[in-house]
Amino acid sequence: MMTVRLKLTLWYSAVVSLTLIAFSFILYTFLSYSMVQEIDRELAGRAVGVVRSIKVVGPNWFRQQQIVLPDVDVFGYPNTYLQVVDPYGRLVAKSSNLSNQTLPLSEDTLKLGVTGQSFYEWLQVGGQRIRTYNYPLMAEHRVVGLLQVGQPFSGIQAALNRLKWLLWLLSGLMILAAGSIGWWLARTALRPVEEITKTAALIRQELNLHQRIAWEGPNDELGRLSATLNGMLDSLEAAYRELEESHAAQRRFVADVSHELKTPLTTIRGNIDLLRKMGDEHPAIRQEALADIASEAERMSRLVSDMLVLARADAGLTLSLQPLPVVQILQQVGRQAKILAGQINFKIDIDERCKDTYIMADPDYVKQLLLILLDNAFKFTPPAGTVELSVACGGDRVQVLVKDTGMGIDPGELNRIFERFYRSDKSRPVGGTGLGLSIAKWIAEQHRAEISVESELKKGSVFKVTFPVLKQMHE
Numbered sequence: 434m435m436t437v438r439l440k441l442t443l444w445y446s447a448v449v450s451l452t453l454i455a456f457s458f459i460l461y462t463f464l465s466y467s468m469v470q471e472i473d474r475e476l477a478g479r480a481v482g483v484v485r486s487i488k489v490v491g492p493n494w495f496r497q498q499q500i501v502l503p504d505v506d507v508f509g510y511p512n513t514y515l516q517v518v519d520p521y522g523r524l525v526a527k528s529s530n531l532s533n534q535t536l537p538l539s540e541d542t543l544k545l546g547v548t549g550q551s552f553y554e555w556l557q558v559g560g561q562r563i564r565t566y567n568y569p570l571m572a573e574h575r576v577v578g579l580l581q582v583g584q585p586f587s588g589i590q591a592a593l594n595r596l597k598w599l600l601w602l603l604s605g606l607m608i609l610a611a612g613s614i615g616w617w618l619a620r621t622a623l624r625p626v627e628e629i630t631k632t633a634a635l636i637r638q639e640l641n642l643h644q645r646i647a648w649e650g651p652n653d654e655l656g657r658l659s660a661t662l663n664g665m666l667d668s669l670e671a672a673y674r675e676l677e678e679s680h681a682a683q684r685r686f687v688a689d690v691s692h693e694l695k696t697p698l699t700t701i702r703g704n705i706d707l708l709r710k711m712g713d714e715h716p717a718i719r720q721e722a723l724a725d726i727a728s729e730a731e732r733m734s735r736l737v738s739d740m741l742v743l744a745r746a747d748a749g750l751t752l753s754l755q756p757l758p759v760v761q762i763l764q765q766v767g768r769q770a771k772i773l774a775g776q777i778n779f780k781i782d783i784d785e786r787c788k789d790t791y792i793m794a795d796p797d798y799v800k801q802l803l804l805i806l807l808d809n810a811f812k813f814t815p816p817a818g819t820v821e822l823s824v825a826c827g828g829d830r831v832q833v834l835v836k837d838t839g840m841g842i843d844p845g846e847l848n849r850i851f852e853r854f855y856r857s858d859k860s861r862p863v864g865g866t867g868l869g870l871s872i873a874k875w876i877a878e879q880h881r882a883e884i885s886v887e888s889e890l891k892k893g894s895v896f897k898v899t900f901p902v903l904k905q906m907h908e
């Protein structure tokens with residue numbers, strides 16, 4: 434297959450060759466034509482000069498007529514041959530430079546001459562090419578002779594031939610030069626393409642998406658091509674990294690899930706063994722084992738339902754949001770929280786300004802989000818402590834706070850508690866799946882809400898969720 438480089442070079446050379454050959458041809462033709470023209474003009478001039486000095490004498494009938502030739506010097510032009518013949522082709526006179534030669538006279542020439550026409554002709558004399566002008570001599574409207582004026586063309590022909598060879602040589606050299614320059618130009622122009630191809634091949638070979646095409650040239654077509662390819666690689670790399678990350682997260686999730694499910698299953702199996710062995714004789718042990726089994730089963734079902742929510746989230750579930758009055762949601766959540774509070778002092782504080790404030794929300798999920806926060810607050814707060822649910826409205830935000838006076842969170846763990854399955858070691862005895870806050874975070878994201886936490890160890894924590902306001906209905 435022909436490379437672009439070869440094609441470009443061939444095209445370039447072909448165009449240069451054609452141009453040169455056409456130029457040479459035109460130059461040569463024009464030059465030789467004007468040379469002949471020049472000679473013709475000179476020959477005609479000479480003929481007129483000679484004719485003026487020729488006299489024809491004698492009576493009217495032409496047999497007796499005589500051509501009287503002028504002085505010899507008229508015939509004495511160097512390099513110009515002159516010859517006069519009578520109407521029968523007999524030589525009357527010739528210039529001395531012809532010496533023993535004569536200008537050949539064909540029958541056709543004589544025939545045409547005696548009709549009174551003047552014309553040019555090419556002759557061959559002793560290996561020399563000669564241009565001649567045949568000029569009829571007239572007397573009393575009769576042709577009485579024919580003047581032949583000739584000039585050798587060989588010198589000019591030789592010069593023209595030399596020119597022809599020079600043109601061929603120069604054209605050949607220039608075509609060669611054009612070919613080489615074209616080859617070099619094509620390489621230079623195509624080198625970036627080579628670079629791009631090489632980089633692309635490298636990327637494919639090593640599956641290395643960090644690689645970029647190094648382009649230092651101007652922002653021309655190739656510059657833009659490089660930039661576009663680099664941009665494509667950026668997106669590819671980003672997409673690939675995202676995929677890798679989600680894949681890793683998925684693997685971690687599966688590993689965590691198996692681990693989390695294994696613990697309760699082990700406990701349940703252990704308790705079943707215990708029941709089989711001693712359940713009949715020891716009712717107390719049986720009660721304990723059954724209670725254990727029940728609580729582990731409950732934990733497992735909580736775990737499974739939490740995982741289901743996250744699995745749906747991962748599958749791209751989007752919530753269907755609708756305008757909801759803030760006060761109504763908060764009151765419903767508050768009622769449910771009261772049941773969970775147990776011995777903990779639970780307070781709810783709804784800002785007056787929240788009356789008639791709406792947010793775009795999925796009611797079930799918003800409630801779930803707030804209950805996760807409240808459940809944690811109750812879990813991690815000792816019985817005498819306080820948990821407060823408050824909501825403040827104003828501007829274009831609705832801010833919900835869940836404040837507790839519990840154990841607090843280690844500053845080093847603040848970022849990690851939103852991760853799946855992350856549970857602080859201190860909170861392990863309390864129980865939980867470690868999935869609550871990751872669900873809360875997902876629900877917040879779905880509502881374009883921001884969730885954040887501030888906490889101080891042994892003092893308590895504040896979880897803050899900020900929703901964008903849909904509209905203040907009373908304004």
Ligand code: ADP
Nearest residue numbers: 809810813850856857860865866867868869870
């Ligand atoms: P779970 O509560 O089921 O363990 P979460 O994802 O809801 O899982 O919480 C993750 C971890 O964050 C908890 O295990 C706990 O260590 C910490 N945490 C969450 N809320 C609080 C809180 N109000 N006070 C103290 N620690 C908390």
